[in-house]
Amino acid sequence: xxxxxxxxxxxxxxxxxxxxxxxxxxxxxxxxxxxxxxxxxxxxxxxxxxxxxxxxxxxxxxxxxxxxxxxxxxxxxxxxxxxxxxxxxxxxxxxxxxxxxxxxxxxxxxxxxxxxxxxxxxxxxxxxxxx
Numbered sequence: 001x002x003x004x005x006x007x008x009x010x011x012x013x014x015x016x017x018x019x020x021x022x023x024x025x026x027x028x029x030x031x032x033x034x035x036x037x038x039x040x041x042x043x044x045x046x047x048x049x050x051x052x053x054x055x056x057x058x059x060x061x062x063x064x065x066x067x068x069x070x071x072x073x074x075x076x077x078x079x080x081x082x083x084x085x086x087x088x089x090x091x092x093x094x095x096x097x098x099x100x101x102x103x104x105x106x107x108x109x110x111x112x113x114x115x116x117x118x119x120x121x122x123x124x125x126x127x128x129x130x131x
Contacts, residue, residue: 047100049109054101058084061095080109 012020049057054075058068062084071083071092080103085092096112097103103114 047098047108047110049098049101052098052101054082054097057082057095057098057101062086062093065089065093076104078104078107078114080112080114 054070065086066088069085080097083092084095097109103109107114
């Protein structure tokens with residue numbers, strides 16, 4: 001899983017995809033048909049991590065570790081990971097940055113990759129990834 005920094009970074013294995021396809025084949029068409037009379041769109045204008053500070057992420061990830069600080073080497077992290085350090089336990093623990101969090105100046109993390117922010121976007125606002 002990407003959150004647990006797994007080898008496949010959230011990609012499904014061929015075996016898992018085959019199991020999912022097998023399950024989907026057992027479903028009736030009604031399961032795939034649109035059931036709502038109205039079509040809803042989600043307009044994401046900001047990635048979740050765009051409004052989160054690195055310190056806030058440390059505090060939310062490790063709420064029972066007391067006062068935290070972000071290790072200085074994490075402030076410009078092209079790896080989309082950072083180190084949260086507990087004053088009480090005198091230990092640092094690695095945390096993956098959220099999509100939209102700045103990994104280095106002018107770049108933010110999207111799917112655990114540090115990519116440039118879009119040229120037309122304001123520096124303090126993140127845009128959704130293009131697929």
